[in-house]
Amino acid sequence: MSRIPRIVILGAGYGGIVTAIRLQKELNYNEADVTLVNKHDYHYITTHLHMPAAGTDDPNNARVSILKLIDEFKIDFVKSTVVQIRPNEKKVILEDGTLSYDYLVIGLGGEPETFGIPGLKEHAMNIRSINSVRLIREHIEYQFAKFKREPHRKDYLTFIVGGAGFTGIEFVGELADRIPKLCREFDVDPSLVKIYNIEAAPTALPGFDPELVQYAMDVLTKKGVTFKIATAIKECTPEGVILADGEEIKSSTVVWTGGIRGNRLVEEAGFEAMRGRVKVDEYLRAPNSDHVFILGDCSLVMNPDDRPYPPTAQIAMQQGENCAKNLVASIRGSQLTSFKFDNKGVVASLGKGEAIGIVFGKKMRGGVAAMMKKIVDMRYLYIIGGVPLVLKKGRL
Amino acid sequence: MSRIPRIVILGAGYGGIVTAIRLQKELNYNEADVTLVNKHDYHYITTHLHMPAAGTDDPNNARVSILKLIDEFKIDFVKSTVVQIRPNEKKVILEDGTLSYDYLVIGLGGEPETFGIPGLKEHAMNIRSINSVRLIREHIEYQFAKFKREPHRKDYLTFIVGGAGFTGIEFVGELADRIPKLCREFDVDPSLVKIYNIEAAPTALPGFDPELVQYAMDVLTKKGVTFKIATAIKECTPEGVILADGEEIKSSTVVWTGGIRGNRLVEEAGFEAMRGRVKVDEYLRAPNSDHVFILGDCSLVMNPDDRPYPPTAQIAMQQGENCAKNLVASIRGSQLTSFKFDNKGVVASLGKGEAIGIVFGKKMRGGVAAMMKKIVDMRYLYIIGGVPLVLKKGRL
Numbered sequence: 001m002s003r004i005p006r007i008v009i010l011g012a013g014y015g016g017i018v019t020a021i022r023l024q025k026e027l028n029y030n031e032a033d034v035t036l037v038n039k040h041d042y043h044y045i046t047t048h049l050h051m052p053a054a055g056t057d058d059p060n061n062a063r064v065s066i067l068k069l070i071d072e073f074k075i076d077f078v079k080s081t082v083v084q085i086r087p088n089e090k091k092v093i094l095e096d097g098t099l100s101y102d103y104l105v106i107g108l109g110g111e112p113e114t115f116g117i118p119g120l121k122e123h124a125m126n127i128r129s130i131n132s133v134r135l136i137r138e139h140i141e142y143q144f145a146k147f148k149r150e151p152h153r154k155d156y157l158t159f160i161v162g163g164a165g166f167t168g169i170e171f172v173g174e175l176a177d178r179i180p181k182l183c184r185e186f187d188v189d190p191s192l193v194k195i196y197n198i199e200a201a202p203t204a205l206p207g208f209d210p211e212l213v214q215y216a217m218d219v220l221t222k223k224g225v226t227f228k229i230a231t232a233i234k235e236c237t238p239e240g241v242i243l244a245d246g247e248e249i250k251s252s253t254v255v256w257t258g259g260i261r262g263n264r265l266v267e268e269a270g271f272e273a274m275r276g277r278v279k280v281d282e283y284l285r286a287p288n289s290d291h292v293f294i295l296g297d298c299s300l301v302m303n304p305d306d307r308p309y310p311p312t313a314q315i316a317m318q319q320g321e322n323c324a325k326n327l328v329a330s331i332r333g334s335q336l337t338s339f340k341f342d343n344k345g346v347v348a349s350l351g352k353g354e355a356i357g358i359v360f361g362k363k364m365r366g367g368v369a370a371m372m373k374k375i376v377d378m379r380y381l382y383i384i385g386g387v388p389l390v391l392k393k394g395r396l
Numbered sequence: 397m398s399r400i401p402r403i404v405i406l407g408a409g410y411g412g413i414v415t416a417i418r419l420q421k422e423l424n425y426n427e428a429d430v431t432l433v434n435k436h437d438y439h440y441i442t443t444h445l446h447m448p449a450a451g452t453d454d455p456n457n458a459r460v461s462i463l464k465l466i467d468e469f470k471i472d473f474v475k476s477t478v479v480q481i482r483p484n485e486k487k488v489i490l491e492d493g494t495l496s497y498d499y500l501v502i503g504l505g506g507e508p509e510t511f512g513i514p515g516l517k518e519h520a521m522n523i524r525s526i527n528s529v530r531l532i533r534e535h536i537e538y539q540f541a542k543f544k545r546e547p548h549r550k551d552y553l554t555f556i557v558g559g560a561g562f563t564g565i566e567f568v569g570e571l572a573d574r575i576p577k578l579c580r581e582f583d584v585d586p587s588l589v590k591i592y593n594i595e596a597a598p599t600a601l602p603g604f605d606p607e608l609v610q611y612a613m614d615v616l617t618k619k620g621v622t623f624k625i626a627t628a629i630k631e632c633t634p635e636g637v638i639l640a641d642g643e644e645i646k647s648s649t650v651v652w653t654g655g656i657r658g659n660r661l662v663e664e665a666g667f668e669a670m671r672g673r674v675k676v677d678e679y680l681r682a683p684n685s686d687h688v689f690i691l692g693d694c695s696l697v698m699n700p701d702d703r704p705y706p707p708t709a710q711i712a713m714q715q716g717e718n719c720a721k722n723l724v725a726s727i728r729g730s731q732l733t734s735f736k737f738d739n740k741g742v743v744a745s746l747g748k749g750e751a752i753g754i755v756f757g758k759k760m761r762g763g764v765a766a767m768m769k770k771i772v773d774m775r776y777l778y779i780i781g782g783v784p785l786v787l788k789k790g791r792l
Contacts, residue, residue: 130583131545135545
């Protein structure tokens with residue numbers, strides 16, 4: 001190749017940003033042109049979004065300016081929205097331009113999966129970006145203000161969270177913490193407020209340790225959350241939800257956390273995908289595509305039992321590290337490294353001072369787990385932004 | 397009379413609260429039973445509501461707990477809503493009870509006057525209570541959050557204020573101050589935000605000094621307000637407003653400050669009223685009713701030219717003082733005192749650090765007027781709550 005290879009990274013989520021940061025460390029001067037494309041000029045910390053969504057933290061604490069994370073002398077940043085990926089032409093069409101690549105990294109993130117439940121797309125909100133969680137926060141506050149003018153509208157004070165996976169559980173924990181403050185602010189009787197967490201699976205946090213799940217439900221029930229487990233939502237309407245058993249819960253606020261699928265752009269690009277997720281090879285490349293790496297929510301990586309790992313921040317970050325390594329190896333013509341997920345565990349917050357988790361195989365709960373959650377958050381800040389970012393955004 | 401007379405005061409607005417506070421000073425032990433009735437357990441400072449409505453101040457800074465203002469050993473407080481006044485039976489029907497009186501003070505405050513403009517009642521918000529301004533504030537913030545999800549909806553960022561009287565002008569001043577902060581908070585381009593102040597009269601602040609009116613409009617125009625003066629609103633719809641000349645302005649936020657009328661309960665009680673306002677006698681009593689005093693927005697007091705004084709906080713407070721004096725005189729059988737309005741002037745805020753006013757006949761503008769506005773506010777706090785309240789709520 002006479003000219004230096006071009007690497008285009010789509011998305012500055014966990015996978016994309018870690019790829020970019022590692023590349024700028026590993027690449028030699030003029031070894032490659034790297035361009036990072038992202039819709040916003042900030043990276044957001046998805047695992048923190050349940051807090052600004054409930055209003056228990058400022059949304060700005062869940063985002064970092066991308067230009068603070070990357071070295072602009074080494075990596076170009078383009079703030080734009082991807083419209084189409086054309087693998088055959090090795091081109092990416094942006095809202096306002098076109099980029100050619102030699103190597104492409106797709107880290108575009110997921111989209112809410114509504115499983116075809118009618119009305120969810122139209123009437124439910126999602127915890128998936130800074131914009132979406134600001135909407136949820138403002139929507140919730142607005143319901144309290146509206147209730148004071150129409151006190152017969154109890155549905156204004158009924159909050160439905162669909163899905164009791166990690167996001168759903170973490171969000172209801174924060175919301176339950178916020179309610180007493182909102183009640184004081186708007187002079188509302190707290191006993192009028194209802195929070196429902198509805199899950200179709202036979203348990204909350206499916207696949208998680210049952211003892212810890214029970215602990216989580218006990219903590220949240222005590223905080224005022226009503227669980228409806230093994231209960232599917234049949235329909236979401238402008239008035240609330242209708243459950244599979246026919247029960248209707250009237251509510252002006254439905255937040256859907258029940259599923260994530262890959263990005264539609266990946267399917268539209270012609271990659272073979274299941275719900276927008278592409279089963280990548282051991283080097284994280286799309287099938288039969290030496291030049292396209294796929295990370296995070298758009299990728300499907302199998303565990304040793306040949307079942308897909310759930311899409312998490314942790315796996316996306318590790319994919320980013322592996323991807324950067326394999327990009328460098330590809331450019332240098334050296335041997336690529338297989339991706340192996342190293343599951344360090346998982347911690348779920350249950351609101352202030354409460355959490356559950358399994359870390360390095362050890363079960364934990366309560367204050368210890370809550371502390372561990374903060375350590376995990378700070379470790380991530382350290383990985384992407386070093387000590388300065390930990391000092392700026394990290395809080396114990 | 398063998399038993400001591402009962403005084404019932406309806407409403408703890410400017411007129412009612414001043415009446416109550418003066419009565420508890422003037423009356424001797426066991427000279428009268430005084431009961432103050434109010435919908436909320438707090439008094440609010442109406443002249444301050446434009447700030448929490450725009451979100452430039454906390455609503456709690458515009459209210460004071462009634463029990464901090466009155467002496468419960470001397471005055472009973474009933475938190476309830478008045479349903480009906482029955483002058484013939486000397487009874488007041490509350491939402492949850494009945495009160496008998498020998499003397500009644502009606503200080504129930506006004507209601508928005510929409511002059512029959514279709515849709516205003518349904519689709520516009522009003523600056524008239526703590527609840528209503530919290531609604532406006534939350535509504536405005538919610539529009540910014542919604543715009544980020546639907547960037548084609550420019551109507552979310554268009555704010556219409558109907559009426560350029562004192563409330564309208566003061567509100568647009570605060571709103572213009574708030575917009576840059578909201579734009580930063582929600583990552584919105586400030587050039588997309590529009591504020592319209594629409595007034596049917598041939599001038600803003602009708603009746604006010606034309607030079608100061610021009611100053612006010614210049615200050616507010618510079619802050620980004622677009623005035624449409626001598627322009628009537630023909631209709632308010634869920635999509636915005638339609639002007640008399642047929643122009644439609646699309647907006648999801650219409651705040652109506654264009655008029656105040658008296659309380660409907662006053663008309664329903666059988667008092668002769670014009671738009672809910674009763675022309676009281678020189679002692680502030682309803683016509684042919686020695687035992688009913690009417691204050692504030694429900695009363696009509698004529699100036700020496702036989703035109704009604706506009707309903708303001710200032711006149712209501714002075715009425716409260718006079719009313720308390722006349723109640724004591726009525727009980728003691730001594731001579732009542734005629735009410736004479738002593739117009740000390742008026743100051744209108746135009747946002748932070750800017751105001752216009754005429755005080756003791758002297759015109760003022762800019763920082764001096766803004767300072768005078770704060771002095772006026774603090775003087776009121778001093779009247780109702782003494783030095784402790786000034787220290788708690790007053791801010792220079």
